[in-house]
Amino acid sequence: MEELIYFKDDELDRVNDAVSVAEELTFNSYKISASEWKRHRYDIKTLIDLKPEEIVSGPFAQIIRYEGRKTKDPLGLSHYDFYKICLQDQSILKALAENDKLELFHFVLYIVTHELIHIVRFGKFLQNFEASDEEKVMEESRVHKKTHEILKNVTNVAIEPVFEFYRAWREPLDKIV
Numbered sequence: 488m489e490e491l492i493y494f495k496d497d498e499l500d501r502v503n504d505a506v507s508v509a510e511e512l513t514f515n516s517y518k519i520s521a522s523e524w525k526r527h528r529y530d531i532k533t534l535i536d537l538k539p540e541e542i543v544s545g546p547f548a549q550i551i552r553y554e555g556r557k558t559k560d561p562l563g564l565s566h567y568d569f570y571k572i573c574l575q576d577q578s579i580l581k582a583l584a585e586n587d588k589l590e591l592f593h594f595v596l597y598i599v600t601h602e603l604i605h606i607v608r609f610g611k612f613l614q615n616f617e618a619s620d621e622e623k624v625m626e627e628s629r630v631h632k633k634t635h636e637i638l639k640n641v642t643n644v645a646i647e648p649v650f651e652f653y654r655a656w657r658e659p660l661d662k663i664v
């Protein structure tokens with residue numbers, strides 16, 4: 488397990504800003520109501536708020552699925568899926584330290600947009616959470632392409648190194664696996 492390094496306060500501010508923009512762009516793109524999704528479907532947390540089992544070494548984020556239950560439902564009949572996007576501060580900061588072209592706001596904007604697309608696709612049953620490994624790789628490719636489509640109108644040049652960082656995922660899959 489790599490050393491755990493946490494976002495500092497000023498970094499958390501930028502992460503929060505990136506999350507807001509990612510939510511707006513993603514939900515606009517799918518023409519779905521952001522308020523409905525934010526209330527019932529998912530939460531986004533950084534390392535300080537993660538349980539030990541939600542911390543992973545390597546990925547910049549992971550999605551954990553929890554089973555939710557509506558509180559006014561004593562019989563527990565209406566279960567629903569709730570997703571927690573677990574941002575891995577330590578891996579994100581390591582990537583930024585290793586690549587001086589990457590900048591926190593736009594990097595996190597990409598990462599969170601990507602994870603939100605996964606969640607929208609699970610929610611719309613376009614993708615099963617329990618997919619085969621091969622299917623998961625194909626889904627990764629689809630989600631990276633959609634992330635690029637959503638973010639390509641971002642005018643700030645700082646998005647370009649992020650697109651470059653993920654370029655292989657938009658090319659034919661045999662270059663990756």
Ligand SMILES: [Zn+2]
Nearest residue numbers: 601605627630
């Ligand atoms: Zn993904």
